[in-house]
Amino acid sequence: MSQLDSKIPEGPLKDKWTNYKNNINLVNPANKRNIDVIVIGTGLAGGSAAATLAELGYNVKAFCYQDSPRRAHSIAAQGGINAAKNYQGDGDSTHRLFYDTIKGGDYRSREANVYRLAEVSTNIIDQCVAQGVPFARDYGGLLDNRSFGGVLVSRTFYAKGQTGQQLLLGAYSAMNRQIAKGKIQMYNRHEMLDVVIVGGKARGIIARDLVTGEIERHSAHAVVIGSGGYGNVFFLSTNAMGSNVTAAWKAHKKGAHFANPCYTQIHPTCIPVHGTQQSKLTLMSESLRNDGRIWVPKKLEDADAVRKGTLKAIDIKEEDRDYYLERRYPSFGNLVPRDVASRAAKERCDAGYGVVANDTNEGVFLDFASAIQRYGKEEVLVKGISNASKEEVTSLGAKVIENKYGNLFDMYKQITDDNPYKTPMRIYPAVHYTMGGLWVDYNLMTNVEGMYAIGEANFSDHGANRLGASALMQGLADGYFVLPYTIGDYLANDIRTGKISTDSPEFAIAEKKAKDEIAHLINNNGTKTVDYFHKRLGLIMWNKVGMARTTEGLNEAISEIATLRDEFYKDVRVPGGADELNQELEKAGRVADFLELGELFARDALEREESCGGHFREEYKTEDGEALRRDDEFTHVSAWEYTGKPSDAVLHKENLEFENVELKTRSYK
Amino acid sequence: MSAAKTLNLTLKIWRQKNGNAKGSLETYPLNDISPDSSFLEMLDILNGGLIEKGESPVTFDHDCREGICGSCSLYINGEPHGPAKLVTTCQLHMRSFQDGETIYIEPFRAKAFPVIKDLMVDRSAFDRIQHAGGYISVNTSGNTQDANSIPINKENADEAFYSAACIGCGACVAACKNASASLFVAAKVSQYALLPQGQVEAKDRVLNMVKQAEKEGFGPCSNTGACEVECPKGISIENIARMNREFLSAAISK
Numbered sequence: 001m002s003q004l005d006s007k008i009p010e011g012p013l014k015d016k017w018t019n020y021k022n023n024i025n026l027v028n029p030a031n032k033r034n035i036d037v038i039v040i041g042t043g044l045a046g047g048s049a050a051a052t053l054a055e056l057g058y059n060v061k062a063f064c065y066q067d068s069p070r071r072a073h074s075i076a077a078q079g080g081i082n083a084a085k086n087y088q089g090d091g092d093s094t095h096r097l098f099y100d101t102i103k104g105g106d107y108r109s110r111e112a113n114v115y116r117l118a119e120v121s122t123n124i125i126d127q128c129v130a131q132g133v134p135f136a137r138d139y140g141g142l143l144d145n146r147s148f149g150g151v152l153v154s155r156t157f158y159a160k161g162q163t164g165q166q167l168l169l170g171a172y173s174a175m176n177r178q179i180a181k182g183k184i185q186m187y188n189r190h191e192m193l194d195v196v197i198v199g200g201k202a203r204g205i206i207a208r209d210l211v212t213g214e215i216e217r218h219s220a221h222a223v224v225i226g227s228g229g230y231g232n233v234f235f236l237s238t239n240a241m242g243s244n245v246t247a248a249w250k251a252h253k254k255g256a257h258f259a260n261p262c263y264t265q266i267h268p269t270c271i272p273v274h275g276t277q278q279s280k281l282t283l284m285s286e287s288l289r290n291d292g293r294i295w296v297p298k299k300l301e302d303a304d305a306v307r308k309g310t311l312k313a314i315d316i317k318e319e320d321r322d323y324y325l326e327r328r329y330p331s332f333g334n335l336v337p338r339d340v341a342s343r344a345a346k347e348r349c350d351a352g353y354g355v356v357a358n359d360t361n362e363g364v365f366l367d368f369a370s371a372i373q374r375y376g377k378e379e380v381l382v383k384g385i386s387n388a389s390k391e392e393v394t395s396l397g398a399k400v401i402e403n404k405y406g407n408l409f410d411m412y413k414q415i416t417d418d419n420p421y422k423t424p425m426r427i428y429p430a431v432h433y434t435m436g437g438l439w440v441d442y443n444l445m446t447n448v449e450g451m452y453a454i455g456e457a458n459f460s461d462h463g464a465n466r467l468g469a470s471a472l473m474q475g476l477a478d479g480y481f482v483l484p485y486t487i488g489d490y491l492a493n494d495i496r497t498g499k500i501s502t503d504s505p506e507f508a509i510a511e512k513k514a515k516d517e518i519a520h521l522i523n524n525n526g527t528k529t530v531d532y533f534h535k536r537l538g539l540i541m542w543n544k545v546g547m548a549r550t551t552e553g554l555n556e557a558i559s560e561i562a563t564l565r566d567e568f569y570k571d572v573r574v575p576g577g578a579d580e581l582n583q584e585l586e587k588a589g590r591v592a593d594f595l596e597l598g599e600l601f602a603r604d605a606l607e608r609e610e611s612c613g614g615h616f617r618e619e620y621k622t623e624d625g626e627a628l629r630r631d632d633e634f635t636h637v638s639a640w641e642y643t644g645k646p647s648d649a650v651l652h653k654e655n656l657e658f659e660n661v662e663l664k665t666r667s668y669k
Numbered sequence: 670m671s672a673a674k675t676l677n678l679t680l681k682i683w684r685q686k687n688g689n690a691k692g693s694l695e696t697y698p699l700n701d702i703s704p705d706s707s708f709l710e711m712l713d714i715l716n717g718g719l720i721e722k723g724e725s726p727v728t729f730d731h732d733c734r735e736g737i738c739g740s741c742s743l744y745i746n747g748e749p750h751g752p753a754k755l756v757t758t759c760q761l762h763m764r765s766f767q768d769g770e771t772i773y774i775e776p777f778r779a780k781a782f783p784v785i786k787d788l789m790v791d792r793s794a795f796d797r798i799q800h801a802g803g804y805i806s807v808n809t810s811g812n813t814q815d816a817n818s819i820p821i822n823k824e825n826a827d828e829a830f831y832s833a834a835c836i837g838c839g840a841c842v843a844a845c846k847n848a849s850a851s852l853f854v855a856a857k858v859s860q861y862a863l864l865p866q867g868q869v870e871a872k873d874r875v876l877n878m879v880k881q882a883e884k885e886g887f888g889p890c891s892n893t894g895a896c897e898v899e900c901p902k903g904i905s906i907e908n909i910a911r912m913n914r915e916f917l918s919a920a921i922s923k
Contacts, residue, residue, distance in 0.1 A: 076737050126813045186796075277714060283735075
């Protein structure tokens with residue numbers, strides 16, 4: 001075990017980034033033209049990085065597995081993006097955004113990174129407006145804000161329930177401008193299969209053209225991984241079907257440490273599972289908790305009747321409802337952070353109060369009735385309607401709700417066939433985001449020289465729990481405003497290197513390995529589909545490495561996953577060939593990597609003998625069931641080094657120093 | 670979440686080995702499908718069975734399965750994204766179909782969208798149209814003016830948003846008898862035309878994007894309005910009217 005150096009600049013917190021920028025090496029414009037950078041992934045992080053690096057003058061090669069960079073899964077982010085603009089004058093500031101993020105992350109993130117994130121957050125909004133991102137505005141024509149969980153101010157900018165889409169299309173448009181100029185070479189329908197290390201530095205990748213099956217070599221002076229998170233290790237999640245860990249995992253196998261893999265965000269408001277054939281879960285934005293109240297019946301017999309379909313939610317009297325978040329956390333109520341809300345839902349359902357008739361009775365109500373009444377009464381006053389009938393109030397209130405969340409309500413109705421304007425939504429937590437990822441220093445560089453990780457693919461800013469509307473902020477901050485500076489400092493040493501050859505033995509070896517792995521999968525002649533194994537892995541993860549973890553369960557998971565991996569390699573069937581478009585082959589490669597990551601994930605969870613944020617160990621909780629941190633032993637980042645197989649991974653630590661905030665027990669009561 | 674009776678279906682699916690091969694409709698019976706399954710989950714089930722039988726699974730584009738990424742396509746019973754309105758194929762559920770029904774599943778068809786394999790088509794022409802002007806030329810330095818320095822009236826901001834909600838799936842093209850990309854191009858042109866930030870390059874933008882669409886082989890607007898009807902995001906054909914106005918005034922003044 002060793003201590004990792006995070007390379008945090010000296011000086012007071014608020015001056016670190018400014019001083020850093022004043023003292024880094026720069027590359028002159030003529031030299032930038034001779035430097036190539038590879039960017040993997042075109043979501044908010046990868047897309048914004050590719051565009052900005054190309055604007056600066058570097059030659060960028062960008063890769064995505066989708067048919068267009070516009071389809072990266074950032075597009076599905078709904079609720080909003082945080083920024084410390086304080087347009088509402090409600091007491092927000094850079095420091096407060098920094099503090100909320102550190103606290104929200106349960107004191108397991110790096111102070112200097114988080115402060116920098118809060119600092120550049122305001123630029124993001126300015127930038128996006130300049131790009132033509134149509135954020136929501138008020139009647140005065142100024143930008144509107146809403147609130148998200150875990151904070152007491154309104155700092156979230158949004159575009160209906162499609163904020164991620166609008167921000168990604170902004171980044172995509174910035175990319176398009178550079179693609180048109182030839183400064184970005186775009187490789188759609190390409191998947192990175194390995195990163196190539198030459199002389200200890202990341203110098204290129206091996207990629208597969210998903211249409212022709214051709215294996216290609218691409219070289220560059222630096223490789224940036226912005227390939228997103230690994231939530232699909234659970235099979236069912238809110239991630240896109242193709243979201244995968246492969247790029248990050250291959251980087252890990254080539255020497256990059258993987259940090260805090262066990263920090264996973266289980267999002268409280270998703271549409272519950274309907275059956276065993278389900279392929280994915282759908283999020284209902286956290287913004288709904290601005291107006292929705294979460295509850296379950298107070299009486300077990302009522303919950304039972306709701307599940308059987310003999311009792312309707314709207315027929316349960318007010319005094320027979322348990323608004324458990326408002327009861328347990330009066331000061332934050334329905335807007336507690338995600339990890340807290342998820343665990344509280346699980347607690348109620350485990351106790352038998354769940355309202356969905358699936359195998360595990362998992363589901364709670366998210367109710368808009370009182371918000372509809374509140375808004376309806378407001379509208380009646382604004383519109384000066386006298387003697388408004390009850391129906392009129394309800395209909396006016398429903399209109400306001402429709403304006404705010406219309407697309408989400410439509411989506412809910414489409415999936416469940418229920419009308420959420422009339423009857424409460426049923427929701428349950430689902431895997432949504434992974435705070436863990438490739439370990440990076442202050443420069444966003446992994447421990448492998450020249451290999452960077454940005455956005456959800458890295459571990460750096462969210463600690464053990466991410467606050468709502470902070471993922472978009474981090475992705476764009478990394479890509480637009482942080483990496484373009486830090487990578488220049490590194491590339492300044494490469495101005496005399498010249499083009500990197502792809503004819504070196506390093507490229508040949510990596511290419512052969514990728515081809516051999518594909519050949520193995522194709523020629524395996526097993527009997528089971530890739531999905532069969534992926535679903536089994538997902539069940540192990542959900543049951544034993546999910547919202548509540550125990551020593552016993554984690555040990556079981558570790559051995560079960562290792563066994564499943566052996567079985568996969570013996571018995572998986574991948575139809576078709578290597579030299580053609582083959583979606584089963586793509587999936588097989590990704591699941592193979594998930595089967596390794598899953599084991600490391602469980603090991604990390606076992607090693608971390610405390611509860612913090614999204615990581616909850618049954619053995620470590622307070623008397624009233626809240627997470628019990630053990631700061632004396634675990635105020636560190638766990639970064640794992642690959643040495644041949646997940647069970648042999650070596651743990652390194654980065655101690656987290658808190659100089660500007662006091663470590664406290666997180667309380668939202 | 671109903672526990673209704675399951676469906677037995679006959680699927681007629683377009684199979685085509687690659688872009689150069691000849692394709693044909695093949696018949697697949699499929700039983701015991703839950704009405705709560707999504708259309709793509711139904712295809713997953715079909716594919717699982719095909720793989721176990723040693724047959725080649727059906728290739729189709731899909732990713733987010735939340736109706737926002739625009740990956741999924743499919744021409745189902747003669748309509749892009751199937752019979753339900755304002756949804757993409759991934760959000761279409763089997764409760765929209767009857768027990769015993771025969772369902773025809775084909776790729777989006779247009780000269781500018783060549784088939785890659787089975788139901789998967791190449792929509793990169795849409796990207797190239799965006800390269801021709803689907804952006805505002807501002808560097809991503811962060812050193813722009815404060816986001817609130819130019820108020821934008823709510824109506825225009827909302828309109829711009831509705832135009833910007835296009836997911837680039839190509840249903841408009843598949844629905845149009847001329848395989849026109851007018852709605853797609855108009856949505857982007859409108860978004861920027863409605864915002865002060867987009868005014869500076871408005872003329873070049875509309876001229877270049879329309880020109881590129883023609884070059885890609887998309888036809889002229891058919892004026893039938895089929896695109897609006899089939900658009901899963903409800904993009905209005907008022908956008909096309911706005912694009913035409915923008916185009917005309919740009920063409921005259923240039």
